[in-house]
Amino acid sequence: MKSIILYYSQCVTGNTEKIAKRIAEGLRSGGNTCDLIKLRKYARDLELVRTIDFHTYDLLGIGVPVYYFHPPYHILHLLEEFPRLDGIKGFLFCTSGGNPGSTLYQMKLVLDKKGLKIIDGCDRWIGHDVHQMYSRRGGHLESSAGHPTEEELEQARRFGERLIEKARDPDTPEKTDFWTRDNESARMWTFEGIQRWFPEFKLNKDKCTRCGKCAEICPVDSIILDPYPRWTKDCDRCYICELMCPEKAIECDWSKQCDYIESLMERRKKIKEGDIS
Numbered sequence: 610m611k612s613i614i615l616y617y618s619q620c621v622t623g624n625t626e627k628i629a630k631r632i633a634e635g636l637r638s639g640g641n642t643c644d645l646i647k648l649r650k651y652a653r654d655l656e657l658v659r660t661i662d663f664h665t666y667d668l669l670g671i672g673v674p675v676y677y678f679h680p681p682y683h684i685l686h687l688l689e690e691f692p693r694l695d696g697i698k699g700f701l702f703c704t705s706g707g708n709p710g711s712t713l714y715q716m717k718l719v720l721d722k723k724g725l726k727i728i729d730g731c732d733r734w735i736g737h738d739v740h741q742m743y744s745r746r747g748g749h750l751e752s753s754a755g756h757p758t759e760e761e762l763e764q765a766r767r768f769g770e771r772l773i774e775k776a777r778d779p780d781t782p783e784k785t786d787f788w789t790r791d792n793e794s795a796r797m798w799t800f801e802g803i804q805r806w807f808p809e810f811k812l813n814k815d816k817c818t819r820c821g822k823c824a825e826i827c828p829v830d831s832i833i834l835d836p837y838p839r840w841t842k843d844c845d846r847c848y849i850c851e852l853m854c855p856e857k858a859i860e861c862d863w864s865k866q867c868d869y870i871e872s873l874m875e876r877r878k879k880i881k882e883g884d885i886s
């Protein structure tokens with residue numbers, strides 16, 4: 610059996626990449642093949658997708674990190690540009706800090722229109738969450754530290770192995786049970802809402818050396834050097850540019866988001882202790 614996995618994963622954490630590699634390992638068992646392709650930048654990926662002959666594969670897998678209870682928006686747009694996938698079986702997966710929202714459901718909505726028959730998926734794998742919202746909490750969501758664990762990675766490998774049988778069986782039904790998982794958080798956090806609520810990019814020109822790392826790393830090519838970095842359009846708000854700037858010259862104001870996280874954590878603690886319902 611011939612399969613292919615396309616995945617996106619941030620370079621700082623690489624959680625989805627770790628899971629994708631293990632699924633591929635499982636899919637390669639018994640002499641089967643699996644091509645593993647890392648998505649990097651929207652424009653380049655669009656070209657790449659146009660060169661792939663998907664109909665030479667029996668199975669197509671797509672993996673993403675969860676961004677604000679959704680797939681990264683640029684990946685959703687990329688899926689919209691995929692060719693027809695009739696006759697091919699598919700599976701979807703993601704990693705999240707613990708709340709995948711409606712990520713896989715939204716991907717399925719797009720891929721259904723392409724004719725891909727989705728036979729399996731998993732949105733339960735956790736990945737170390739280092740979003741800057743947690744900067745006051747040591748720079749990460751504590752409960753996600755150490756994930757994906759070796760146990761989760763082994764689950765991913767077995768998931769890949771099981772997929773071989775499922776993909777071979779012509780009677781394998783379409784996977785529908787968890788696709789309806791559409792939650793309140795996902796409905797609340799619209800693309801426009803995210804653009805409004807998260808901080809604007811602020812550049813400290815005294816620190817910036819115009820090295821271009823931010824532009825190089827931005828997955829949607831939102832940043833141009835003019836001659837200093839300038840953000841040209843709405844992006845996925847992944848803030849990888851801020852995180853990876855070697856001079857720490859991108860200084861977003863995270864105080865509002867950090868305050869929000871603190872009040873959320875406080876509320877959760879009280880609920881756990883039975884102080885409030």
Ligand SMILES: Cc1cc2nc3c(=O)[nH]c(=O)nc-3n(C[C@H](O)[C@H](O)[C@H](O)COP(=O)(O)O)c2cc1C
Nearest residue numbers: 618619622623624625674675677678706707708736
């Ligand atoms: C911009 C951004 C938004 C995120 N939004 C969510 C979210 O809504 N729910 C969640 O559980 N985790 C969220 N996370 C955590 C990531 O989904 C998680 O760490 C994931 O494993 C990252 O995968 P990667 O290392 O492959 O990029 C977010 C992380 C980032 C950077």
